[in-house]
Amino acid sequence: MTGLLRILLAVGMACGILVPPDGAVAADAKRLNIVFVNPGKTGEVYWDMVAQTMQAAGRKLDAHVEVLNSERNYRTMQELGLGVVARGDKPDFLILSNEESAAVPILEAAEAAGVRTLLLSNTLIGDDAARLGPPRQKLRTWLGDITTDLQTAGARMANALIGAARAEKWQSPDGKIHILGIGGDEITPASIARNAGLQLAVAAAPDVVVDRMLFANWTQSEAEQVTTNYLSWAARKQIRPAGIWAGNDPMALGALRAVTAAGLTPGGDIQLVGLNWSEDALREIKAGRLLLTDGGHFLLGGWSIVLLRDYADGCDFAATSPRVEVKTSAITRDNLAAVGDLIKTRAFDRIDFTRFRARAGRCGQYDFSIDALISSLTPLEGTAD
């Protein structure tokens, strides 16, 4: 492993010597000015991490990233966005997230102002999508979007649960493996996608049934409540619950508490899966109570800067597609050690974002996998190996 890193490092240095480095080129060309209107709340793990990776990437790729917090208020978000667009000193790029379709007015204002925009995590849906069409057509300044493939994530989580249950033979008296699904909500695309992944996986497994698809508004407490209710119901129905699929980590942790309260041993009697790579989840994985947590999509913040740097430098990601879909990855006990600290410490400057830039002639083709991530990390001081 160290050898490989050394080789890579050597190659990199060689490149840096032989070819003018990208950063230098960029610096020469232009230092980018990027504004991100954060829809989340200060302290909200996911969006904080998105902003942090964005800023870490900016430091690596010569871009100044300004983060404006909407504090989960879409009106505020719109005001902030419109304010940015109306600035005299306009930024080079404006990154928005179309949560609750609140970004659409900002997109249209940016088009009028000639500010280039990129949608992160949530893109246009429904009527907006039909009305405004794909990127760079009606809205020429809307460069595209970068999202995660959450359906695959949902399916992967489900398959992990099924595999574990089959291995442990946790079938109920009816011979089936009974799973509880806990979704965040039923309307946001991010939720629908991962729920669809669950359904997809279960549909492919005739020996598995989802007893209920419950919704807990992404929160731990509600998840705990519905899980308690489910476990009680299952006990009355003489169902042996084999696994709990939760649409995010907080809900998985809520379910975990309910399972514990019901006298079951997580990881021993029942398996749970979550999503988000949250610190708490990683801790539970380490403790063997949580099977896995899928995710890593907070890295979209960093990846978005990579796309915009390439775009600014003339390697337009639209050469492949203006819509960049990044696959997530699962953290299990197996790979926990490699990324656990990164997440726990949020030392995103360890990530060498320059390594993720598109190769010349292969614009829009990126490898954002967890393996590529792990290999891009600089070792911690004093803790290497």
Place this chain on the structure above:
Amino acid sequence: MQNRDDMTDRDGKQAARPRLRSVVRAMIWATVPVLLLVQLLASAGVEASSFWSQIRQLDARIARVAESRAELIAEPLWKMRYDQVTGVLNEIMHDETIAAAAVYDDTGTAIARVVARPAGQAVAEVSRPINYSNGNMSVQAGRIAIAYSYATLYSDTGSRLALLLVVGLLATFATLIAMRISANIFIGKPLAAMMSAIQRSKQDGRAYPAEVRSSNEFGQLAHAFNAMQHTTSGALDRLGHMAAHDPLTGLPNRRSLSEHLMTLSNDAGSPDSLIAFCFIDLDDFKGINDTFGHDAGDKFLVHISERLRDAVEPQDWVARLGGDEFVVIRPEVSNEATAQRFARQLLDAISEPIRLHDKQVVPRASIGLAVRRAGDPELSHLPALADIALYHAKSKAPGTVAVLDETLQRDYRRRRDLELAIPTGFAEGQFEVWYQSQVDLVSHDVVGLEALIRWRHPEHGVIGPGEFLPLIERSGNNAQLTRYVLTDACRALKRLAAAGRPQMRIAINLPPSELADHSLAAELRATCARFDVAASLLELEITEGSLINNIASASETLHRLRRLGATIALDDFGTGYSSLAHLRRFPLDKVKIDKAFISEIPDSAEDKAIVGVIASLAGTLGLTLVAEGIERAEQAEAMREMGVMLGQGFLYHRPQPLEAVLEWLKEQPARESRVLADSPPIAPEFAA
């Protein structure tokens, strides 16, 4: 009268006082309870149906609540958001009727349960399934059950029923008052007006109209009532007039007479003024009726009444007492002579000829006149007194005026005494049968006896039949007298036989009424059998008048008597009809020539001629002739010359009691063979 009045009064009070129930009150009693009952029943019925409909509505509403809640609850239940389920369930508890609600999941476990209030009585429950479905699936997620109470409905219905009861009672009370008032106005008042009119009419008999002015049925009833009152009073007036007047002539009748007599003394100027009372009786009115028919008789009476009316002064008073009897009263005459003149004027007026069926008829009447002072206490006896005078006129001098005087009154009193003494006369054997002999005018032999009745009255002495026979006849004692005489005659025949005169016959007078008596023949035979004498020894004397009145029955009776062997003699021939046809038609054996023809013989050539004709006729017809009333020898001689064989009279023998006759007969020689030869042939059936 007093007694009857008391009774009706008492009856009226009994009937009226306790039983009088006002029609208005009766109507109210009959309708108001029904009204109240119907109202209450209808209210209760409506309320009950409303109650059931509300129950159904409540059931339906709760069912809808359950269904709508089930829809709302389906998703949180299926998604196990039990807090939301409880929240939704709590919302329905605002409904006051819902006592409790619960949601059960598909395992039947209560997921949520809310209890609003302790369940009272009458709790119903509705349960509905909770179905959850989304695009992919449809399942029954559980069940919702709602318990709800009818208590509110019960209390609402109870209070509404109480309200209806109160309203119904008030309405009934209002109706009662309205009915009471309107019934009083429309029924009570008109009835009271009519009752009052009837009461007043009852008091004085006059027709009082009822004062009802409304135009409804009661107005019409009152109108009809008033018309009826009017009609009734008219009818009563007519009835009163009819009761007091003779319908044929329109004159006051006998009843009016007694009333008029009462007022006579009051109306008179002074107690000494004289009142003339004329009792008029038409002579032979029966003959008019028989001859011309009853219609003509009525017409005749009307004529007479008109003449009487025309003949009197305004102050005079004319009445018809019935039949052919009229009365005229003149309230004031100066003296008896004036009264007589007045009576004769009346007779003159009556005697004007009248045309009946184109025939001139001269009416004739007799008048009994009584004159009395107005102050006479016996004024009410005037009709009886005048009747005495009339009787005298009729019997003594028909067609004249007889004035009542002391003699007439004395005669009347004697007649009345005798008439009253007839039953005593029979009972005490005061009637005696005397016998007068019939003698052969040639041989002077006694051939038979005629039984003659006498009354030996204890006060008046021996009274002849001429005086008392009419009284006997009028008092209806003819038959008894005839039986009495027959019995005595049979006893006499027995005595005659014992005295050696077994062939001596006895003649008995039969009054006209006896000829109509069919039992006479049987009685005669029985009496003869009782005394063991032959009926052929009896001779029955009849008058022509008795034949005339009933020819058929008289003829039959005579034939029967004759078949028994009795002989029949026609008495008093020549004075009446003297019909020759009668001599031939009836089974006669003898004809007795009335003494009126004998008394003037031999001086009267006419009488001699009549007797001669009769004798020759009798000879031709084979009848034996008897001359009555022979008092002188030359009369007997004359009779003998004219061929009359037998005679009877004072010349030979005065009537005597049987004992004296028997004594007398002892001195007479008996020549029985002669008598036998003269006796008529006995009917074959009796000869055998």
